[in-house]
Amino acid sequence: MSAEPIALSAPKRGAAADSNDDAYRVEPHAQARGLRRLLPRHRGAAQRVAVADGATQSFLAGRWARRLVDAAIETPMDRLEAHLETVRTGWASELNVYRDERVAAGRPLAWYEEQKAGGGAAATLLVADVRSGSVELASRGDTVAMHLRDGELLDAVPMSDPDAFGNHPELVVTIAEVPHLRRTSWSTRPSDQLVVATDALAEWLLRQAPGGGIATALDGLSRPDRFGPIIESEREHGRLHDDDVTLVVVEL
Amino acid sequence: MYDQFVTRSNPALFVFLIDRSTSMVSNIAGREQSKAEFVADALNLTLGNLALACAREEGVRDYVHVAILGYGADVASSLPGGAERRSISALADAPLRLERRRTLLPDGAGGVAEREIELPIWVEPAADGLTPMVEALGRAAAICEQWVREFPRSFPPTVINLTDGGATDGDPVGAAELLRKVESDDGATLLINVHVSEAGGERLLFPVSADELHQVDDPLADQLFEMSSQLPPILVEQGASSGLSLRSGARGMTYLADASDVVRTLNLGTSTVSGR
Numbered sequence: 001m002s003a004e005p006i007a008l009s010a011p012k013r014g015a016a017a018d019s020n021d022d023a024y025r026v027e028p029h030a031q032a033r034g035l036r037r038l039l040p041r042h043r044g045a046a047q048r049v050a051v052a053d054g055a056t057q058s059f060l061a062g063r064w065a066r067r068l069v070d071a072a073i074e075t076p077m078d079r080l081e082a083h084l085e086t087v088r089t090g091w092a093s094e095l096n097v098y099r100d101e102r103v104a105a106g107r108p109l110a111w112y113e114e115q116k117a118g119g120g121a122a123a124t125l126l127v128a129d130v131r132s133g134s135v136e137l138a139s140r141g142d143t144v145a146m147h148l149r150d151g152e153l154l155d156a157v158p159m160s161d162p163d164a165f166g167n168h169p170e171l172v173v174t175i176a177e178v179p180h181l182r183r184t185s186w187s188t189r190p191s192d193q194l195v196v197a198t199d200a201l202a203e204w205l206l207r208q209a210p211g212g213g214i215a216t217a218l219d220g221l222s223r224p225d226r227f228g229p230i231i232e233s234e235r236e237h238g239r240l241h242d243d244d245v246t247l248v249v250v251e252l
Numbered sequence: 253m254y255d256q257f258v259t260r261s262n263p264a265l266f267v268f269l270i271d272r273s274t275s276m277v278s279n280i281a282g283r284e285q286s287k288a289e290f291v292a293d294a295l296n297l298t299l300g301n302l303a304l305a306c307a308r309e310e311g312v313r314d315y316v317h318v319a320i321l322g323y324g325a326d327v328a329s330s331l332p333g334g335a336e337r338r339s340i341s342a343l344a345d346a347p348l349r350l351e352r353r354r355t356l357l358p359d360g361a362g363g364v365a366e367r368e369i370e371l372p373i374w375v376e377p378a379a380d381g382l383t384p385m386v387e388a389l390g391r392a393a394a395i396c397e398q399w400v401r402e403f404p405r406s407f408p409p410t411v412i413n414l415t416d417g418g419a420t421d422g423d424p425v426g427a428a429e430l431l432r433k434v435e436s437d438d439g440a441t442l443l444i445n446v447h448v449s450e451a452g453g454e455r456l457l458f459p460v461s462a463d464e465l466h467q468v469d470d471p472l473a474d475q476l477f478e479m480s481s482q483l484p485p486i487l488v489e490q491g492a493s494s495g496l497s498l499r500s501g502a503r504g505m506t507y508l509a510d511a512s513d514v515v516r517t518l519n520l521g522t523s524t525v526s527g528r
Contacts, residue, residue, distance in 0.1 A: 014261065019310065060309055111372055112300070112307045112344055242259060 005047070008227045009246040013235055021054030021123075022198050022246040023065035025073045047130040048073050049248050053143050053198040055122040055171055056244075059113065060098065064091070064121035068172060072127045072138075080127060080138055084178045091121070091174040120175035126196055127181075130250060135188055138181040142169040144202035147186050148193040151215030153206075157184045162206040165199055192252040193218075200243035204234065222249050254484035256407040256438040258315050264407050264525050265317050265337075265399045266302070267392045268295055269385070271415035271448075272324030276379035281452040282510040288377035290511055291414050291448065293353065295320070295375050298518045303344035303372075305525050312341040316525055319395045320374075323388035325381030332374055337395060347372035385419035389427035396434040396441050408439045412521045413479075414446045414514070418472050428479035442481045444504030444521045446514055447472070457513060458483070458491075458502040473507045480505035490523035 011020035027048045050072040054061030067087055075083040095117060102108055109117065124141025137145050139158055142165055146156045159165070172178055188194075195218065197205055208217045220226045227247070234240035258264045276288035283290055299318065306315045319337045322330040331338050332348055353371040396409040411431060418424075434441040449455075454468050465473050480503040483491075491498035496516060504521070506513050 013259070019308070056308065057305065059307075062309060110311075110345065111347070111350055111370060112303050112312065115300075115304055115370070116307055242257060 005049075005251075006222045006224075006247070006249040008222070008224060009244070010228055010231050011244050013232070013242045015244075019062070020244045021056050021062040021065055022052070022244040023054065023062065023069040023123075024051045024196075024246050024248060025049075025069050026248055026250070027073050047250060049126075049128040049130065049194070049196055049250060051126050051143050051196050051198065051246055051248060052172075053124040053141065053244065053246070055124075058120060058122040058173075059116035060095070060121050061123060063094075063098075064174060065123040067091070067094075068123055068125050072125060077127070077129050077136055077138060081178050081180060084125075084172065088172075088174055088178055120173050122171040122173040124169055124198075125172050125181070128194060128196060128250075130194060130252060133188055135186045135194055135252070137184040137186070139184075140170050140172050140179065140181050142166075142199045142202070144197055144199070144206070145184075146193075146195040146197070146202075146205065146214070147188070148195060148214060148218075149189065151212045153209045153214055154192075155184075155186060156202075156206065158182055160206060160209075162203045165203045169199065188252045190252065194248075194250040194252055196246075196248040198244065198246045200241040201231075201245040201247055204240045218249060221247060253439040254407065254486050256405060256436075258407055258525050260314055262406045263315050263317055263403060265319070265396065265403075265409040266522055267319040267321070267395055267409060267411040268298075269388045269392060269411065269413040269415075270295065270320065270322045270330060270375070271383055271385070271413075271417070272322040272378045273381055273383040273417070273420075274324070274379055275416055276324075276377075278450045280511050280514075281449045281508070282512065285511075286377065286379065287416055287448050287450060288379040291514065292375045292377040293371070294511075294514050294518055295414075296371055296373050297515070298522055299340075299343060299374055300372050301519075302522055302525060303340055306340050307344070312344040314339040314341050316340040317399070318343060319392070321388050321391055321395075322378060323384045324378060327384055327387045327391055330375050337399075343374060344372075347374055348376075349373050382420040383415065383417055384421040385413070385415060385424045386422040386427045389413075389424055389431050393427070393431040393434055393441075396431065400434060400436045403436065405437050407524055408436045409434065409441045410444065410521055410524065411441060412444045412446065412518065414448060416448045416450070418475065425475060425478045432481055439484065440481070442484070442487075442504060442521075443479060444483075444517065445476045445480045445506075446509050446517050447476055447505075447507045448514055449508040449510060451508070452510060453508050455509065455513065456505070456507040457509070458496075458498050458505065460499050460501045460503070468507060470507075476505050476507060477503055486524065487520060491520050496520060 052065035054065035126139040126143040
């Protein structure tokens, strides 16, 4: 396992990469390795992970997921809800910009797009603030954070039961005030791992948990050249739901 | 069985059979609107909801294909242009027109509420002629057979028959049985019968056993029960989550359905897609 954070994502089967409604950011990210070395954890430098899973049936779900992730990555944990609410209230004007762009492109919104736009956009959100010796989590919905030590699953939030996933997760939506996010803190040791996965992959990983199977699964999944083929194979065998999937692994 | 996830490579097929006989001109129970007009509205709303359920950022994805057969003076496709089957994206991009309408919409809690919406219109009301339901069921079976050859792994076809009376061209029970024998790898074709009422009276919704038919004492109810599929668990669950009290083993049948029942049954029958 690399000491650098790993972030991988794949769209639904046969879908173009730009139709992936999952969004993620890890800061400092893998390309900024030098920066991480300059900011050792004992000086209090945090690493931030944000993952959002756009509800595909809602309008501009991927765009909303990206807005949430961009907002969450740069905001102090104690001001998350307030900042997300500001972003949410700006969504209407963003929608108008999109509407204008479509008119300018000669493709005004169709009747079904206008009706869907009225219903708003929705996404899950999970934010992890990683510091030396601790991880603070804020989340809404069924994107899951897992805490691993020596390959064993110590905890998973908001759910650790693979049978608990359903079709109606809680969401951050553009048409209602941003609610309080669920908060959790973990005490961590060096070489513990934080794993964040969107619902389909989280369910799949949690099914491997008994007997330390998550570590084995991650050994393959976290290699960029193996991620796509494993996802495809598991979908083909009916063991993984055909959904956008995102995986972030951070060695603590 | 009945658990195939609906995707573009494994899309769903909905076949709507609409009674267009002369008797459809009288008002439906609970509304100042003819049965023909109400059924057309409800069907247009259902098609619109299916399009919305399939709409994504880049347009409408073809998770669904649709066939609509009207039966009255003749048996013919009621899709724009007379096509036998259309993809949901082709329908979504080309309604006949958009109309502002007050109509009944599911309220998400098992009931319905009247709201004004911009309703896309694909199907026009009509009421003329007899009730050649047997021929319509046979045509539906041919459409479904072609479908399962093209998409053998898909969730099986769902056929929803909206009628206000008995067939005038023979016994529909045999034709319904042949239709229900058309199978994909995921199960047999589902036939849901919606009997729309002008009079109101003792309604019978999603009965489980033939014993329940005694309360209405009408051979037509017995016939509809024989014709209708047992609803698979996924639809029973969808019904429960939308407030319909469906029991395990329920038949896809509503007898003397009023306007609200028609909307709820169409919503249930298409919930394999729109409920996701």
